[in-house]
Every structure is written in structure tokens, then in C-alpha cells.
Amino acid sequence: MSLSRLQVTDFRCLQSAQIDLDRRFTLISGPNASGKTSLLEAIYVLGRGRSFRTRRLEHLIRHGKERFVVFGEVDTAHRRVNVGVEGSRAGIRARxxxxxxxxxxxxxLQLPVQIIDPEVHHLIEEGPARRRRFLDWGTFHVEQSFVGHWRRYQQALRQRNAALKKRQPRSVVSVWDTDLVRSGELLSDARARYVSALSPSAKLIGEKLLGMELALSYRAGWSKELTLPEALNQSWNHDVEAGATQIGPHRAELAIRLDGAAVKDRVSRGQQKLLAAALLIAQIRLFPDDSAVQPSLLLDDPAAELDDDRLAGLIHEVSSDAVQLIVTTLHGEFAAFGQPGRCYTVAAGSIEPADVSRGT
Ligand SMILES: Nc1ncnc2c1ncn2[C@@H]1O[C@H](COP(=O)(O)OP(=O)(O)OP(=O)(O)O)[C@@H](O)[C@H]1O
Ligand SMILES: [Mg+2]
Structure with missing residues (x-):
């Protein structure tokens, strides 16, 4: 079950838009700067509480307005759920x-949403923080207790770092260690289990999309030879010097190898895109079967950077009954995806239904 209706007010260039979405495949077409990515961004904000394009909430509010509102109806296996987010300079509020x-x-939990857009290669190219977010979203959907461990860890880390920054004595700093270690170990074990579960599927999809062997491994953020308390103990002088905790799950990394070599700086932009897509698709495939909602996969201009064969491979991999696809394109056709259930055209921030048969 999936997002069935979306209403957007004063979000980027979209003054007021309402669309009904197909359970399987909705196609959105329109020229450059018409508002296609903005529409996907509104859906993403509804499912994540943040954008994939900017950290600055005010950028999402239509110029000259005070707030944006995005409202969605999600059909779950049991009932219809109404979700809404409102963003203003004061922050974002969910309902x-x-x-x-x-x-x-x-x-x-109500709207699991993932995006493959022309910037998706950042997942591979950027530092580990982005890959940790990727891992954490996936782990959360498989083990919901994860978010509690994550929060406790962040809180203990914040307090410990504040004490280190104030140059407090070790007895004061280590007050937080019990919490840090307990939640940190739980969080790290959950992530490691998730990477083990994700790896076979990522390998399979990587092989199909890239024709190379994709291998994932989890690096916990401290030496494998040590327990977390031992590593904290060993890192004490570094922590004092830096005024912050230098090891732990906040330093974890999802290590990625292609044909045995670390990927960083070694693969082309197109390959980075396919690799990132392989990870995201593997993540969606791992989505629990008994979940009340199916994940929505947003594909923003999927043809960008890919040749026809690679694009066909990507489309083949993402097309599955268990995923709601919402796809944007510059041109009103996308035969390779099959028949869209619903089609819309976007022009200068306004959205109109289009003839479904144009999508074939
Ligand atoms: N806060 C805002 N208020 C009003 N307009 C905005 C705001 N932020 C961005 N825009 C404008 O929204 C327009 C649409 O942007 P968007 O990225 O959604 O276009 P697009 O259809 O995805 O284009 P492309 O095909 O080039 O990717 C742009 O002209 C942009 O300048
Ligand atoms: Mg765009």
C-alpha cells in the first residue's frame, strides 16, 4: 500500500498542487525548471522530515510566503493514514x-521514501556521513528499536563531547560512558546485521547493473581488535586533545568495493550512479514483507548520465510489484517502464493530469 494522494502548498515553485498517485507507477513530465524535482522533494520531505537537496528549510518555502504545507494520504494494509508536514522559519512540524x-x-514508518536522482552519486563520492544515514534508514525499517538506541547514543555523545570541550576531568566525562557504550554497541550490532542482510542482494544487483563484483562491509568506527570500552580507553588522550570523542559508531563507515578495489575516486560518474542505485534498490528489496506500506521510490530524471542499455537495466531492476514508482522525465514518454497508472505534466509550477496513453 502506498501514497495515494498528495497536496502541496507554497513548496518551492509549487503554489498549490494536488495529485492522485498510482499504486505502481506515476509519471510526471515537464520542461526544465517547471517543478518536477520540487514535487518529488515535497514527497521526500513528507516521508523524511527533510529535503535531499538542502538543509535550509527556508529554501523550500515559496518566495514571499511564510510556510509550506505538504499533505498526503497513505493507504496502508489496514487503513488510510493522513500525514502532513508544515515548514516555516521556526522549523518543521509533522502531523x-x-x-x-x-x-x-x-x-x-508511514511513508518510507527513497530517491534516485542525478545527484545520487554523492552517496558514493561524499564522506561516510551520507552512507551512515543510508544505513540508519534501512536498519530502522528492519529493526524499529534501532531509533531508540540511536537517540540514546547521540544524547550520550553530545553530553560527553560537551564535557570534553569544557575540559572537565575524566571522572566527569566518563559519567556518559555507560550509556554511550550500551547504546553504541546495540546500534552498531544492528547496523552490522543490516549490512550482512543487504550484501547478497546488493551484490546481485551490482552484478546486473555494473557487471562487477560489489562487496559491502561495515566498519564500526573503532578498531576491530578492541571492545568499545577498550577503544574509548585507548582514545582518551586523543579525545582530550580534540575536545570531542574520536571513536565510536558516529565514525562508522559502509565500505564499498568493486572487483576487490575500494571505489573511492576509481569509478566514473555513471558507474557511481549505478552503484548508488544498486545500494538503494537492494535496500528497498530488503523491506520487510509484512510491512503495512510499500516503499515509494522517486526517480528524478533517471535517463541523466546513463546510456540506453544501462537505463534499461536500471528500469528492469526497479520495476517490481512491491514498490511504488514516481518518475519524472523531461519528455512525456517512458516506454521502458511500461504503462503508467497516472500521468501528469508540470508547467511553470502548475500540475495537470495528462493522457495516460502518452506515457507509453
Ligand atoms: N523557494 C522557492 N520559491 C519559488 N521558486 C523556487 C523556489 N526554489 C526554487 N524555485 C524555482 O523552482 C523552479 C523549478 O525547480 P525544479 O528543480 O523543481 O525544476 P525541474 O522541473 O526539476 O527542472 P529540471 O528539469 O531542470 O531538473 C526553478 O525555476 C527554481 O528557480
Ligand atoms: Mg529537476
Missing amino acids: IDGDTPPSLAELA
Whole structure:
């Protein structure tokens, strides 16, 4: 079950737009700067509480306006859920069936959303923080207790770092170690289990999309030879020097190898895109079968950077009954995806339904 209706107000160039989405495949077409990516971004913000393009909330608010609102109806296996987000300079507020959820992470449970866009290669190219976010989103959907461990870890880390920064004595700094270690180990074990589960599927998809052997491994953020308390102990002088905790799950990395070599700086832009797509598709395939909602996969201009064969391979891999595809294209046709259930055209921030048969 999936996002069935979306209403957007004052989000980027979209003044007011409402669309119904197909359970399987919705196609959005329009010229450059018409608002296609903005529409996908609105869906992403609804499922994640943040954008994939910017950290600055004010960039999402239509010029001259005070706030944006995105509202969605999600059909789950059991019932219809209303989700909404409102963004203003004061921050972002979420609503689920009229109530304020305890955290934005709750949005992800109602609307699990993933995006493959022309910038997706950053997942490979950038530093480990982005890959940790990728891991954490996936781990959360497989083990929901993960978010609790994550929060406790972040809190203990913040407090410990604040004490280090104030040059407090070791007895004060280590007050936080018990919490840090307990939540850090749970968090790290959950991530490691997730990477083990993800690896076979990523390998298979990597082989199909890139024709190379894709291998994933989890690096916990401290030496494999040591337990977390031992590593903290060993790192003490570095921590004091830096005024911050130097080891731990906040330094973890998802290591990626292609045909046995580390990928960083070795693969072309197109290969980075396919590699990132392989990881994201593997993640969506790992989505629990018994989940009440199916994940929505947003594909923003999937043809960018890819030759026809690679694009056909990507489309083949993402097309599955268990995923809701929402795809944008510059041109009104995308035969390789098959018949879209719904089609829209975007022009200068306004969205109109289009003839479904144009999508074939
Ligand atoms: N906060 C904002 N308020 C109003 N307009 C905005 C805002 N932010 C961006 N825009 C404008 O929205 C327009 C649409 O941008 P968007 O990225 O959605 O286009 P697109 O259809 O994806 O284009 P392309 O095909 O080039 O990727 C752009 O002209 C941009 O300048
Ligand atoms: Mg765009």
C-alpha cells in the first residue's frame, strides 16, 4: 500500500498542487525548471522530515510566503493514514492523523521514501556521513528499536563531547560512558546485521547493473581488535586533545568495493550512479514483507548520465510489484517502464493530469 494522494502548498515553485498517485507507477513530465524535482522533494520531505537537496528549510518555502504545507494520504494494509508536514522559519512540524508524533522518524514508518536522482552519486563520492544515514534508514525499517538506541547514543555523545570541550576531568566525562557504550554497541550490532542482510542482494544487483563484483562491509568506527570500552580507553588522550570523542559508531563507515578495489575516486560518474542505485534498490528489496506500506521510490530524471542499455537495466531492476514508482522525465514518454497508472505534466509550477496513453 502506498501514497495515494498528495497536496502541496507554497513548496518551492509549487503554489498549490494536488495529485492522485498510482499504486505502481506515476509519471510526471515537464520542461526544465517547471517543478518536477520540487514535487518529488515535497514527497521526500513528507516521508523524511527533510529535503535531499538542502538543509535550509527556508529554501523550500515559496518566495514571499511564510510556510509550506505538504499533505498526503497513505493507504496502508489496514487503513488510510493522513500525514502532513508544515515548514516555516521556526522549523518543521509533522502531523499524523491530526496528532503531533513524538519525532520526525515516525513519518518514515508511514511513508518510507527513497530517491534516485542525478545527484545520487554523492552517496558514493561524499564522506561516510551520507552512507551512515543510508544505513540508519534501512536498519530502522528492519529493526524499529534501532531509533531508540540511536537517540540514546547521540544524547550520550553530545553530553560527553560537551564535557570534553569544557575540559572537565575524566571522572566527569566518563559519567556518559555507560550509556554511550550500551547504546553504541546495540546500534552498531544492528547496523552490522543490516549490512550482512543487504550484501547478497546488493551484490546481485551490482552484478546486473555494473557487471562487477560489489562487496559491502561495515566498519564500526573503532578498531576491530578492541571492545568499545577498550577503544574509548585507548582514545582518551586523543579525545582530550580534540575536545570531542574520536571513536565510536558516529565514525562508522559502509565500505564499498568493486572487483576487490575500494571505489573511492576509481569509478566514473555513471558507474557511481549505478552503484548508488544498486545500494538503494537492494535496500528497498530488503523491506520487510509484512510491512503495512510499500516503499515509494522517486526517480528524478533517471535517463541523466546513463546510456540506453544501462537505463534499461536500471528500469528492469526497479520495476517490481512491491514498490511504488514516481518518475519524472523531461519528455512525456517512458516506454521502458511500461504503462503508467497516472500521468501528469508540470508547467511553470502548475500540475495537470495528462493522457495516460502518452506515457507509453
Ligand atoms: N523557494 C522557492 N520559491 C519559488 N521558486 C523556487 C523556489 N526554489 C526554487 N524555485 C524555482 O523552482 C523552479 C523549478 O525547480 P525544479 O528543480 O523543481 O525544476 P525541474 O522541473 O526539476 O527542472 P529540471 O528539469 O531542470 O531538473 C526553478 O525555476 C527554481 O528557480
Ligand atoms: Mg529537476
